[in-house]
Amino acid sequence: MNMYRINTRDFNLGNTLSCGQVFRWERKEWWVGVVNGAVVRAKQEGNELIIESSLEADYIRDYFRIDDDLEKIYSQINRDKIMDSLIRKYRGLRLIRQDPWECLVSYICSSNNTIRNITNSIRRMCECFGMEVEEGHYSFPTPEALALVEPCDMEQCRLGFRAPRVLKLASMVANREFDLDGIKALSYKEGRDELVKIDGVGNKIADCVLLFAFGKLESFPVDTHIEQIMERFYGENWKDAGKSKKRDVIAEFARRYFGRYCGYAQEYLYLEDLGLRSQ
DNA sequence: CTCCAGGCTTACG
DNA sequence: CGTAAGCATGGA
Numbered sequence: 299m300n301m302y303r304i305n306t307r308d309f310n311l312g313n314t315l316s317c318g319q320v321f322r323w324e325r326k327e328w329w330v331g332v333v334n335g336a337v338v339r340a341k342q343e344g345n346e347l348i349i350e351s352s353l354e355a356d357y358i359r360d361y362f363r364i365d366d367d368l369e370k371i372y373s374q375i376n377r378d379k380i381m382d383s384l385i386r387k388y389r390g391l392r393l394i395r396q397d398p399w400e401c402l403v404s405y406i407c408s409s410n411n412t413i414r415n416i417t418n419s420i421r422r423m424c425e426c427f428g429m430e431v432e433e434g435h436y437s438f439p440t441p442e443a444l445a446l447v448e449p450c451d452m453e454q455c456r457l458g459f460r461a462p463r464v465l466k467l468a469s470m471v472a473n474r475e476f477d478l479d480g481i482k483a484l485s486y487k488e489g490r491d492e493l494v495k496i497d498g499v500g501n502k503i504a505d506c507v508l509l510f511a512f513g514k515l516e517s518f519p520v521d522t523h524i525e526q527i528m529e530r531f532y533g534e535n536w537k538d539a540g541k542s543k544k545r546d547v548i549a550e551f552a553r554r555y556f557g558r559y560c561g562y563a564q565e566y567l568y569l570e571d572l573g574l575r576s577q
Numbered sequence: 578c579t580c581c582a583g584g585c586t587t588a589c590g
Numbered sequence: 591c592g593t594a595a596g597c598a599t600g601g602a
Contacts, residue, residue, distance in 0.1 A: 318583070319583095405583075408582095408583050408584080409582095409583085409584040409585060409597095410581090410582065410583095410584050410585075410597075410598090410599095411582060411583075411584085411598090411599080411600095412581085412582045412583085412599090412600075412601075413582085413583070414582090414600080414601080415582080415599065415600060415601090416582095416583080418600095419599090456598080456599065456600090457598080457599090458597075458598030458599050459585095459596090459597045459598050459599090460597095460598080461598090463585090497585090497586085498584085498585065498586085499584095499585080500584060500585050500586090501584090501585095502583075502584060502585090503583090503584070503585085506583075519583075520583095521582095521583040521584080522581090522582075522583070522584090523583060524583080540592075540593080541593075541594095542592075542593070543592095545584095568583080
């Protein structure tokens with residue numbers, strides 16, 4: 299366990315961890331999370347990110363994408379007054395480079411669910427089937443661990459109809475019938491074609507994994523939140539596409555409109571929508 | 578009570 | 591093709 303400081307620029311830890319992309323960080327005196335099986339405590343003082351963890355600084359820099367050139371990204375996605383104001387409001391919000399397995403399982407749990415329930419279910423899965431890496435802190439269960447879980451033992455996690463999907467995927471990954479890490483080398487579209495083959499994974503969940511775990515910044519996940527806020531801000535840009543197609547139309551518009559870093563734009567819009575709803 | 582939540586699968590025209 | 595019910599669970 300060691301403590302160190304990372305010098306940053308255009309980084310806002312609170313915005314990054316509370317914008318809904320990760321489910322396993324808690325705000326206490328410090329932000330506390332478990333990353334790659336290690337407890338991480340983080341806080342920010344001005345431009346310095348202070349970390350207490352057994353993980354090395356290079357790993358943390360990569361995790362928080364500290365080396366992303368936000369100025370360049372902002373200049374690309376800043377297409378109008380709306381995005382300009384969101385960038386000013388949430389400046390320093392960065393995407394996180396999540397572990398693909400944890401990210402995929404987490405978003406399978408997100409289907410037709412609330413953030414609160416998703417967070418609780420994931421925490422229970424970690425407590426039941428992860429390892430206690432420190433008093434009260436658990437690692438995310440491995441595919442091998444979940445592959446051994448009986449459906450009746452999974453019930454305590456309260457995943458509902460999503461539980462069999464998670465268990466099935468765990469078996470496939472553990473048995474190497476599905477090569478999750480191999481997706482890293484694929485293009486955005488190829489990766490999406492692979493991910494949607496998984497039971498319980500459609501376009502939206504695939505896009506989340508491609509953006510949050512595989513760093514495909516041209517991914518623009520459209521859920522109910524994004525659909526509503528996009529309708530409100532940019533609704534004139536597409537015609538009444540039938541209900542089922544609408545989210546695809548919005549994503550395609552966003553890719554054209556915000557460009558190759560539209561995934562970043564998505565996260566700023568999402569945090570804005572979270573704020574609007576909590577009022 | 579009904580409706581909805583970071584959707585997806587299946588069934589039915 | 592397209593659309594709509596069904597899905598577990600919990601909170602408003």
